[in-house]
Amino acid sequence: xxxxxxxxxxxxxxxxxxxxxxxxxxxxxxxxxxxxxxxxxxxxxxxxxxxxxxxxxxxxxxxxxxxxxxxxxxxxxxxxxxxxxxxxxxxxxxxxxxxxxxxxxxxxxxxxxxxxxxxxxxxxxxxxxxxxxxxxxxxxxxxxxxxxxxxxxxxxxxxxxxxxxxxxxxxxxxxxxxxxxxxxxxxxxxxxxxxxxxxxxxxxxxxxxxxxxxxxxxxxxxxxxxxxxxxxxxxxxxxxxxxxxxxxxxxxxxxxxxxxxxxxxxxxxxxxxxxxxxxxxxxxxxxxxxxxxxxxxxx
Ligand SMILES: C[S@@+](CC[C@H](N)C(=O)[O-])C[C@H]1O[C@@H](n2cnc3c(N)ncnc32)[C@H](O)[C@@H]1O
Numbered sequence: 001x002x003x004x005x006x007x008x009x010x011x012x013x014x015x016x017x018x019x020x021x022x023x024x025x026x027x028x029x030x031x032x033x034x035x036x037x038x039x040x041x042x043x044x045x046x047x048x049x050x051x052x053x054x055x056x057x058x059x060x061x062x063x064x065x066x067x068x069x070x071x072x073x074x075x076x077x078x079x080x081x082x083x084x085x086x087x088x089x090x091x092x093x094x095x096x097x098x099x100x101x102x103x104x105x106x107x108x109x110x111x112x113x114x115x116x117x118x119x120x121x122x123x124x125x126x127x128x129x130x131x132x133x134x135x136x137x138x139x140x141x142x143x144x145x146x147x148x149x150x151x152x153x154x155x156x157x158x159x160x161x162x163x164x165x166x167x168x169x170x171x172x173x174x175x176x177x178x179x180x181x182x183x184x185x186x187x188x189x190x191x192x193x194x195x196x197x198x199x200x201x202x203x204x205x206x207x208x209x210x211x212x213x214x215x216x217x218x219x220x221x222x223x224x225x226x227x228x229x230x231x232x233x234x235x236x237x238x239x240x241x242x243x244x245x246x247x248x249x250x251x252x253x254x255x256x257x258x259x260x261x262x263x264x265x266x267x268x269x270x271x272x273x274x275x276x277x278x279x280x281x282x283x284x285x286x287x288x289x290x291x292x293x294x295x296x297x298x299x
Contacts, residue, residue: 034253037103037253038105040255041105041250041251042109043251045079045251045252046080047251049251050080050082052236052237052238052244053182054079054144055082057144058082058083059086061083061087061141061172062087065087065141065170066087066090070095070137070138070139071096071138072095072136072138073091073096073137073139074130074132074137074141075098075141075143076101076127077101077142077143077148078100078110079143080113081110081111081114084114085114088119088120096119097117099120099122099123100122100123101124101125102124107122110122127142128154129158132162135163135165137163137167138164139163139167139169140162140163140168140170141170142159142170143171143172144292145171146171147206147207152209152222153222156218156224156297157222157223160224160297169224170295171295172232172292173292173293173295174290174292175207175210175231175292175293177203179233179289179291181236181280182236182244182281182288183248183290185273185288186248187202189245189269189272189277190249190258197261199254199258199261202254205253215295219295224298225299227295227296228295230294231292233289233290234290235287236289240285241278244286250266250270
């Protein structure tokens with residue numbers, strides 16, 4: 001990705017190439033960039049990040065969705081398809097499973113990983129503006145996507161709109177960054193490379209929406225009446241500190257943030273993150289706590 005800063009309407013603007021097209025972002029540059037999962041990110045994301053922190057929660061989410069034997073499921077912010085792979089085999093032979101994400105490159109990657117399955121329909125869609133009729137699904141599920149919604153109440157209301165009466169919205173969000181050790185280590189280490197303008201993507205977005213009272217309030221404002229929230233800790237494992245550091249620095253939009261400052265420092269940032277994880281969690285294979293909230297909303 002190449003980018004340059006410009007000026008329009010008095011707000012900072014960023015134009016960059018994503019998969020051959022020019023995208024213009026205005027307003028808070030980094031917040032806009034936070035939701036861009038494109039270029040080399042989908043591959044790094046799926047091969048490094050997914051086994052590191054997403055697989056265990058995907059298995060949990062899939063089990064919760066499948067428990068009611070739904071006839072129709074909508075997945076939003078599906079990314080590279082870790083939940084899809086866990087859930088498809090548990091759904092009924094005649095189930096309808098619509099899998100969506102804002103970023104087409106993530107969906108393209110997901111489709112290549114999924115075996116042929118006529119029940120699955122892949123579709124690019126913004127979770128805040130779903131191209132589906134009211135009351136079309138028994139379950140809407142979303143793994144670690146809500147933190148990226150620019151307006152969570154609107155996103156939740158949209159999930160509720162497409163749910164049939166009695167349907168359930170099942171999703172998860174990360175807990176605070178201090179409860180997610182590698183993410184915290186990486187954020188602190190990368191800050192040493194850019195001390196005057198530290199990249200804060202991980203703290204700001206994936207780990208920026210963890211207040212249970214706020215989540216409940218947002219869901220109530222979206223119309224949900226019945227809300228259950230469970231906090232769930234897991235262990236994140238990687239073959240080496242470098243694998244974990246590369247996953248965070250190069251397989252998430254943290255990469256966009258580093259490259260926007262100085263693309264030539266991506267490797268140094270990854271090296272610093274590697275050293276930080278190794279010094280705290282040891283040489284060789286590493287393990288660190290991760291923690292998330294799992295939410296089931298209905299009514
Ligand atoms: C952390 S990834 C999670 C992906 C996947 N659910 C998983 O568990 O690996 C966040 C995903 O949210 C997607 N996303 C961001 N904003 C979105 C929006 N407004 N609507 C739908 N998807 C969105 C991104 O494209 C990205 O794939």
